[in-house]
Amino acid sequence: MNETTSYFLPGARERLLADERKIVHIVTIATKPDIIKQAPIYQELVRRGELVILCHTGQHHDFRYSGGMEEEFGLTVSVMLAINGSLHQKIAQMIERFGQVLEELKTAGKVAIPYIHGDTSTAMAIGLSSYMHQVACVHVEAGIRTLTLKADVYKRHYADFLAGRFDFASYYADSQIDTNYERGSMEPFPEQFNTRVAEPATGVYAAPVEIDAEFLRQEGFSADRIVVTGNSVADATALAIADSEQSTILEKYPQLANGKFIRFCIHRRENTGNRRRFMIIFEAMAKLIESGHSVLLISLFGTEQAIDNYGLRPRLEQLVKDYPESFIYSDVWPYYRDVIAAMRLAALVATDSGSMQEEMNILGIPCVTLRFGSDRGETFIAGCNVAAPPVDTDWIVAIIEGALATPALAKRPNLYGENVSAKIVDLVLSKLTPGSTAGLFQTEEDRLDWPQPTTAQ
Template sequence: MKTIYLVAGARPNFMKIAPIVRALRGHARLAYKIIHTGQHYDRDMNEVFFEELGIPAPDLFMAAGGGSHAEQTAKIMLAFEQLCVAERPDAVLVVGDVNSTLACSIVAKKLNIPVAHVEAGLRSGDMTMPEEINRLVTDSISDWFFVTEPSAVGHLRREGKPEAAIHYVGHVMVDNVLYQAEQLAAGDRSRYEGSAYKAAHPRYGVVTLHRPSNVDDAAMMGRIGAALTEIAAELPLIFPVHPRTRANLERFGIALGPNVTLVGPQGYMAFLNLWKDAVMVLTDSGGLQEETTALGVPCITIRDNTERPVTVDEGSNVLAGTDPATIVAEARKVLAGQGKQGRRPHLWDGQAAQRIVAVLDRQLAAAGATT
């Protein structure tokens, strides 16, 4: 039996490993352990959260989060090295582009443990984003690349990665959102905070903002806020506010007006219940660009670049930039019924995790035979 460490450091990471856990459950040749680095400590990650995802709680919580990027990465590396030396897994699987992804990849590679990167090859071209650094470094040392879209395959080829190591499998985030949407449809939605808002507002939009380039600069936040206020005059907006974003709105003295309802951060199912029925989503989130494409919800991305271009090329996402006039114009297109419809990209069919597990099974069996 081969053991794979599934590494997660923050709440969104668990959404990505959940389909892989479900695909591995009961496998004849592969076992797994869920490793929570503790990069982000979330009080809401209780039993109900993992029950919603259909996975068990982490096998190990390392409590290695906090501090600057360097401090956090160093603490995760130290704790993960101790674990790998003591137990020596047969492979380490990392997801996405957080500091835990980078830290655990480096540790595993230096211990000659194969590294699998899920969501490999995504590039924004923006080296001011910490996530871009994490993507580049992780992909420079990974052994197996699990890819979500054609642009990522192209990036990895240009960077000289072996063709046999690149696996275009689809997207585990899409696996998860399709699974969760089914669970949501079969459950009691009235218990979620957003349900009362939905009942009072048959047509509404959803906002999320958290990128430092958008929310940490007073002038930029003011311009985006003005665009939201103008859109809200025609369509009420509900805004689950990231704590840093809320603090900056207060610090900069930015008021969004009575048609923008500010609420606290939402759990996964509560937030899905909110945005899946929205007229549009306005966001700077990478993951939400993909999830809205998966469910066909019009998405207006308030960024100048995206590492997920398939959502623009094929999906329901529009890259609006940060100019208020453009943001408002794109929103009005949606309101006029002229918004981008798009389609679900190739292999975004809910089966990505099964493809990943099949590749890992083959690769680890081959490595065992060689050994």
């Protein structure tokens, strides 16, 4: 392949090819959450002395979303795909450019083991690119599927709310009954598509919790390749807690030190791209501020676009002016240690993020999910999280205030384990056959453990 078309950064390709080992672990990163969750796995592979490279697709490239955490976790990127453009253009570029990387490795006699994470567009595109080259991936955070309260459950509690008799305790109790949920949602978009497309390209499924493993088994994937490992966010959170003494975030925002604040985050496409939903959530936040609650709003790219698209900039600026001591409006913080240092003090997190639901369970902070359902449905059933569907501003406020008054949400056990990265690496290494050039890709002879002929037939 022509050197000018290589996506290896200067010197990285030469160092890799000079190494005599055949198996190359390729940890792929792209978005802020998967940098957080892939970093401990990359570090574990390095600690084991494995031949490992880090591939950044460029999906999130801003310092606040990527560079700060690369610095914080000590990550060295070897491959940069440098994608750009609209969503479909970025996906096409990832498929094509990662394919070129795989071809370079194959030509050099290397066996690639890509690690993809969760439900990002990167996980889907890298999985597809890998599969087209008969390369199977390690899917970290495999099997996450959206669970949504059934319509009759939602409508019953909403009717009670409209009639002035909403009982949060009853709603909370119903939220913990697994038979009250159903699958089939297309939200979050496009994440539910991404994770499903990634699964057939996977050779090892690292499921965070048992419910995810069960989803995978029900969908027909090989049971012997599905293992409940926990979620590597537990390792990242532990590292950030240990490192939190270096955080300066409370010096910048001393209002957070008393811990009586609600952290808001609204960034999902289905919320930011839907005027009605976004306005309902925004006004719920405003009502909480105006009624005396302290609020920290972390604004992402999508949040900012929605604020401007829906004419909310003057309203937001007025809230900042009127409530300087109780309303903090901030863009994304680049260092994970700052996020965890502040979130450990929060009274509650109201979010449409998936990863935040996991982190709040680990930290013991009540969570309210600003969506109809969640692909972390285990947090609903465990009782550390409740949904506040974006259908009515006052109902969202009632659910958040009910959650604030319910100590049980903060007293649920950690669902996501510890030392997860070591378990994932152990799992991967146990599935690799010494001397094989197939990596994790299984032929039917391999899958069925078919006896190998002693002579050519």
